Amino acid sequence: MENLLKVAMAQIAPIWLNKKATLQKIESCISDATKEGAELIVFGESLLPGYPFWLAHTEGASWDLKVNKEIHAHYVRNSIQIEAGELESICALAKEKKIAVYLGIMERPQDRGGHSIYCSLVYIDAGGMVQSVHRKLQPTYDERLTWAPGDGNGLRVHSLKQFTVGGLNCWENWMPLPRAALYGQGENLHIAVWPGSEHNTKDITRFIARESRSFVISVSSLMKHDDFPSDTPYLDKILEKAPKVLANGGSCIAGPDGEWLIEPVLHTEGLIYHTLDFNRVYEERQNFDAVGHYSRPDVTKLTVNRERQSTIALKDE
Numbered sequence: 001m002e003n004l005l006k007v008a009m010a011q012i013a014p015i016w017l018n019k020k021a022t023l024q025k026i027e028s029c030i031s032d033a034t035k036e037g038a039e040l041i042v043f044g045e046s047l048l049p050g051y052p053f054w055l056a057h058t059e060g061a062s063w064d065l066k067v068n069k070e071i072h073a074h075y076v077r078n079s080i081q082i083e084a085g086e087l088e089s090i091c092a093l094a095k096e097k098k099i100a101v102y103l104g105i106m107e108r109p110q111d112r113g114g115h116s117i118y119c120s121l122v123y124i125d126a127g128g129m130v131q132s133v134h135r136k137l138q139p140t141y142d143e144r145l146t147w148a149p150g151d152g153n154g155l156r157v158h159s160l161k162q163f164t165v166g167g168l169n170c171w172e173n174w175m176p177l178p179r180a181a182l183y184g185q186g187e188n189l190h191i192a193v194w195p196g197s198e199h200n201t202k203d204i205t206r207f208i209a210r211e212s213r214s215f216v217i218s219v220s221s222l223m224k225h226d227d228f229p230s231d232t233p234y235l236d237k238i239l240e241k242a243p244k245v246l247a248n249g250g251s252c253i254a255g256p257d258g259e260w261l262i263e264p265v266l267h268t269e270g271l272i273y274h275t276l277d278f279n280r281v282y283e284e285r286q287n288f289d290a291v292g293h294y295s296r297p298d299v300t301k302l303t304v305n306r307e308r309q310s311t312i313a314l315k316d317e
Helices: 019-035 066-077 088-097 141-145 170-174 176-183 198-212 235-241 279-285
Strands: 004-011 040-043 100-107 118-124 130-135 158-160 163-169 189-194 215-220 222-224 245-254 260-266 270-277
Touching: 004 019, 004 215, 004 245, 019 040, 019 088, 019 270, 040 189, 040 215, 088 100, 088 118, 100 163, 100 189, 118 163, 130 163, 163 170, 163 176, 170 189, 170 198, 176 198, 189 198, 198 215, 198 245, 198 260, 245 270, 260 270, 270 279
Parallel strands: 004 040, 040 100, 163 189, 189 215
Antiparallel strands: 004 270, 100 118, 118 130, 158 163, 215 245, 222 245, 245 260
């Protein structure tokens, strides 16, 4: 039925800072999800190849510190260049299995020189095509020591059966204007991706659902001491001050009335499934629609710049 959409939340840990091994784990999850009939699978923020947990535990803001430089270089080497085909296996699998994918990656884009990295949320449709790459607008706090700020190019929505789906990275979900940019394009299924932990997801997930009268899927990753590969640079130094659990999950789904469909799931690795009924969107928009009958565009209106930013514009003869 076109009004029903079965979704899978992949609450997993990466093979930290190992893009090849993490890609294999992601592919396995996609295959498993399709066996259960999932039509959309969502992975957490920066899952491929992992979140920069070391920054909070290795004097991340210290100037010219060798440990931070070397881990950063390792991080960049394990980030993803989409232009070089490093997501082709995921795209081919999505096409083969006829499943849409939202995937959080660390992107090393050639259009920004190929040396800086961006926290990007990639949407791959069920035909295996990359339809949008949303680079996080503003890295949060210590993330700015290793991630670059993105642009508005990826503030886009996509049709998926009767749904219109869009997504944001982590604390972008607290930013009213990026949310409004997606609402205004007709979003009714909001994807919020996180590095992990229910303190991020437990409040904002239900708030966005109630504000937008949309379904909201929040997907978090997991990370504990045992999830760090033994060959991680400066592993002893990272773990010396790091808590035993760095990310405890918290993946969840709220309905268009703001009530839980799946409450935050903690400390459990695997795929979490739920079937969404689009009719619930129309039911809840009856009394409130933030960009429709309850809006006043003659008074307040948002302008969105979706131009992909670059430092050069080449004009060859």
